[in-house]
Amino acid sequence: MDVLLTIFVDPFLDMFSDPVFFMEVVVTGLLTGVMYSLVALGFVLIFKASGVFNFAQGAMVLFAALTLVGLMERGVPVWVALIITAGVMTILAVLIERLVLRPLVNQPDIILFMATIGITFFLEGFGETVWGSDIHPLDVGIPAESFDFAGMLLNEFDVYAAIIGAVMVATLAIFFQKTAIGRALRAVADDHQAALSVGIPLKTIWIVVWSVAGFVGLVAGIMWGSKSGVQFSLSLIALKALPVLILGGFTSIPGAIVGGLIIGVGEKIAEIYWGPLVGGAIENWFAFMLALVFLLFRPQGLFGEKIIERV
Amino acid sequence: MLYREAGQFKSNYASDQAIFPIAQDRWFMAVALLVAFVVIPTVFDEYMLQAVMIPFLIFALATIGLNLLLGYCGQLSLGTGGFMAVGGYSAYKFAIAFPEMNMIVVFALSGLCAAFVGIMFGVPSLRIKGFYLAVATLAAQFFLQWLFNKVAWFYNYNSSGTITAPPREMFGYMITGPEATAEVRYILTLSIVVVMALVAKNLVRGHIGRSWMAIRDMDIAAEIIGIRPMQTKLSAFAISSFYCGVAGALMVFTWLGSVETEAFSINESFQVLFMVIIGGLGSILGSFLGAAFITSVPILLTNLPQAFGLEMAIDLQKHFEVMIFGSLIIFFLIVEPLGFARLWQITKEKLRLWPFPY
Amino acid sequence: MTDTATAETTTLDTRRIGDTLLKIDDISLSFGGVKAITGVSLEIREHEICAIIGPNGAGKTSMLNVVNGFYHPQQGTITFKGEVRSQMKPHLAAAGGIARTFQNVALFRGMSTLDNIMTGRNLRMKSNFLMQALHIGPARKEELEHRHFVEGIIDFLEIEAIRKIPVGRLPYGLQKRVELGRALAAEPDLLLLDEPMAGMNVEEKEDMCRFILDVNDEFGTTIALIEHDMGVVMDISDHVVVLDHGEKIADGTPDVVRADQNVIDAYLGVAHD
Numbered sequence: 001m002d003v004l005l006t007i008f009v010d011p012f013l014d015m016f017s018d019p020v021f022f023m024e025v026v027v028t029g030l031l032t033g034v035m036y037s038l039v040a041l042g043f044v045l046i047f048k049a050s051g052v053f054n055f056a057q058g059a060m061v062l063f064a065a066l067t068l069v070g071l072m073e074r075g076v077p078v079w080v081a082l083i084i085t086a087g088v089m090t091i092l093a094v095l096i097e098r099l100v101l102r103p104l105v106n107q108p109d110i111i112l113f114m115a116t117i118g119i120t121f122f123l124e125g126f127g128e129t130v131w132g133s134d135i136h137p138l139d140v141g142i143p144a145e146s147f148d149f150a151g152m153l154l155n156e157f158d159v160y161a162a163i164i165g166a167v168m169v170a171t172l173a174i175f176f177q178k179t180a181i182g183r184a185l186r187a188v189a190d191d192h193q194a195a196l197s198v199g200i201p202l203k204t205i206w207i208v209v210w211s212v213a214g215f216v217g218l219v220a221g222i223m224w225g226s227k228s229g230v231q232f233s234l235s236l237i238a239l240k241a242l243p244v245l246i247l248g249g250f251t252s253i254p255g256a257i258v259g260g261l262i263i264g265v266g267e268k269i270a271e272i273y274w275g276p277l278v279g280g281a282i283e284n285w286f287a288f289m290l291a292l293v294f295l296l297f298r299p300q301g302l303f304g305e306k307i308i309e310r311v
Numbered sequence: 312m313l314y315r316e317a318g319q320f321k322s323n324y325a326s327d328q329a330i331f332p333i334a335q336d337r338w339f340m341a342v343a344l345l346v347a348f349v350v351i352p353t354v355f356d357e358y359m360l361q362a363v364m365i366p367f368l369i370f371a372l373a374t375i376g377l378n379l380l381l382g383y384c385g386q387l388s389l390g391t392g393g394f395m396a397v398g399g400y401s402a403y404k405f406a407i408a409f410p411e412m413n414m415i416v417v418f419a420l421s422g423l424c425a426a427f428v429g430i431m432f433g434v435p436s437l438r439i440k441g442f443y444l445a446v447a448t449l450a451a452q453f454f455l456q457w458l459f460n461k462v463a464w465f466y467n468y469n470s471s472g473t474i475t476a477p478p479r480e481m482f483g484y485m486i487t488g489p490e491a492t493a494e495v496r497y498i499l500t501l502s503i504v505v506v507m508a509l510v511a512k513n514l515v516r517g518h519i520g521r522s523w524m525a526i527r528d529m530d531i532a533a534e535i536i537g538i539r540p541m542q543t544k545l546s547a548f549a550i551s552s553f554y555c556g557v558a559g560a561l562m563v564f565t566w567l568g569s570v571e572t573e574a575f576s577i578n579e580s581f582q583v584l585f586m587v588i589i590g591g592l593g594s595i596l597g598s599f600l601g602a603a604f605i606t607s608v609p610i611l612l613t614n615l616p617q618a619f620g621l622e623m624a625i626d627l628q629k630h631f632e633v634m635i636f637g638s639l640i641i642f643f644l645i646v647e648p649l650g651f652a653r654l655w656q657i658t659k660e661k662l663r664l665w666p667f668p669y
Numbered sequence: 670m671t672d673t674a675t676a677e678t679t680t681l682d683t684r685r686i687g688d689t690l691l692k693i694d695d696i697s698l699s700f701g702g703v704k705a706i707t708g709v710s711l712e713i714r715e716h717e718i719c720a721i722i723g724p725n726g727a728g729k730t731s732m733l734n735v736v737n738g739f740y741h742p743q744q745g746t747i748t749f750k751g752e753v754r755s756q757m758k759p760h761l762a763a764a765g766g767i768a769r770t771f772q773n774v775a776l777f778r779g780m781s782t783l784d785n786i787m788t789g790r791n792l793r794m795k796s797n798f799l800m801q802a803l804h805i806g807p808a809r810k811e812e813l814e815h816r817h818f819v820e821g822i823i824d825f826l827e828i829e830a831i832r833k834i835p836v837g838r839l840p841y842g843l844q845k846r847v848e849l850g851r852a853l854a855a856e857p858d859l860l861l862l863d864e865p866m867a868g869m870n871v872e873e874k875e876d877m878c879r880f881i882l883d884v885n886d887e888f889g890t891t892i893a894l895i896e897h898d899m900g901v902v903m904d905i906s907d908h909v910v911v912l913d914h915g916e917k918i919a920d921g922t923p924d925v926v927r928a929d930q931n932v933i934d935a936y937l938g939v940a941h942d
Contacts, residue, residue: 053442103645110387113442114588115644117581122637129630239577242446279461288450295443296435324816325809513804517812518787518794525777525788532775535737536855537763537792546798593779 011273024153025272026265031158033264034165038220039237040244040256041168042213048176048251049185049209052101053109055116058238059123060214064089065221065230066127069136078140089214097206105192138225161223165257168219173253185209243291249304258302263287330512347501352494360493363610365566368504369558371602374586375511375595376554382592383515384547385527386437390448391555391583393455396575397425398556399563400465403474407467414479414486418503418560425556426549428455433548437541452577460572473571476564487564496565503561507554512595514550523547585636589643591652600651608632686907687715690891691736691859696745698731705731706742707915713859713908718885718892720902723912724936729895730772732912733861737769738762764792768857770848772864778837782847785836786822789854790815822850826880842873849880860884862894866901874898878905899937903927911936
């Protein structure tokens, strides 16, 4: 009986007894959620446009951040470093298209997925060989003062992250819906052969998509890196993006945001209020278990599309 | 000339369906088993057995497990480490709780525990296709690793959080614990792995294996001819988890002796995945080849530069290792998705015709 | 068959064709807004060869998918062997004796011809897991028995030479034959063939026709086939159903259907001089 109370009643009592703290937890969770969404966006982009589930998104985040930090540490000014890194990510996209995507163009999805796992490992190893595996602090000039808001202790940085996240989502949504390239991307995601047959240049599209995903990864890398330093564990964050996608739907940009927010908040609340009961570190797996539960009831996610099979 | 099958006619279906229908293959297998059971333990020293052969066997077993699920049934799992952990920790608990229990029974029970956990995670996620199972198995991986770390009951409340295999003996030999020699542990592991590999081979050539492959190749058609997708996938998952569980138990008892949850991290899951891909999806032999390859690369990387008079820092080695694995995965997926096993097959086919080109 | 004593043909026919095996009642099927089938009813009697014809997109394959239980109709019932269901489940269809080939050759590419056909025997393989694992006793016996049966089918379809070849490597015509073999391995009471002769040359078509007729003759298997080749349809079928835009526009013997004005307008066209 006691145990049941401790699990099902006490945490809620805690929440109500200190509502300001609870709000702080929620807001922190939301802001972490935005960061997850940034990473998930990259996934959605690539999946929407090429049907490939890019496990390497996290490694791309890490690689972009490592390159940026590496350049800055060698004295390159911020803006130049940003431009160079963006260029590097584009070159990376070209290489990936040429060396991995093109040879595997008609293979089943699972093969492509495993290839992206290969890319992940390669990028991680390569990045660390070139730039070293220490933790690199990153400062691109985003203000990071703490401030008080309605009794809650928040940080300017997180607010900036939220704004940047919102801007990215809006830009990408418009890009996909309103531009010609966006339309072409959606055509490619639907059916490679059909897209080819109406003259859509598959190669170019893929390079565009992977570059854009690379930029998104760079932004995500900057945000995460500024917050906790650029290090190997960044790529593990990408794993967290997978539950975000399950919640939001693999093909939905708004879904990536909503999913990220839910995961961010859920994780934080679980960790703060239930964590102490079991020794902490619930954050390691909460997101995944939540995704598992979602799989039971709504596998296509909140905003995803149901696929009709044809025989 | 050596490898011709000419003259080897099968007069009944049984001999046609044997695991090694060609006589030369049977000889080869017999010799290989002889070498494995007799030559290696006598010739190899303690280090080679402990650091190379035993881990190779254990990972080969885990690779067979993952291969059954991924290579034969087409379902991707990233939770191999987690299921090995279930095997390791449940074997520990059984061995401690029932000191008189035969170790083989302990291993079998630990496998069953892993299979049970596999089913629990499989049921919600096998109803849908694609990468969802990958995410569900990631959930299993992280959750299980956390569970064995945080819940002190699993490691008998000892302060260091590690579990240590209690000394046990079989047929008069110490098989676990500090007294057990590397030779004895090697023979035990070898025997278990050989038997389980044989069982796996039998499963894949029977109707269970065929239904797995049918689901892998075209699950809609499979369902229409009466194969039940859910049950088939679940059986693959359960059996695969069983194998991984036993591998985990062996890891604790016959290889490392003492283990903490880090040994069953997501890195192990990826390692085994690499072994499956490089060795060959859908091949039992490939599982051995892949495991052999991946377990030997770190050793090569440690020793090779020294042979050339160069020194490579440890962490640089690790980075190189990771890069090499990543590139190899991509290379094999592009060039030969059926991995080393297929290359081996092609070699055999060429041997059949040798010295003729075709 | 047509110009010998009519009395003999009639007796042959009536002896062959039995009662209703499959009855489709007022089935409607739609996907989102797309109506694939609207209010179609038809009856297939035991031992007959029934052809389902019509222009592309008429709903023929969808109809077969409904019978298999792969698509679930929004309305209507399916009665098979007397059991009425509002929707079929795939494994119930298979267990009940319905087998199928597909328009796009749904073979298991990773397996050999022999293994593919052996999967057709799956429902009859009952040996449990442990026996399988050790490959002894009942499991071994069962495997050999089924192998024997499948070899019979391989002989029948004349594909001995390719039994160990992975089906992905076979030419299209042979793949279709292997697929027929897999369907036959299940010893079905009702065989659904979706364009079994698509993409074949004259010789291959003749072979396939021969196989279909032999199956119907020797084993009494009821056959429903979707086919575009009118020569084949008119030649071998006892009963023809015509679908157009998801609706049934004709149903009867080949001669009746051939002369039906609706069918001519929608599908057959008129011969020009």
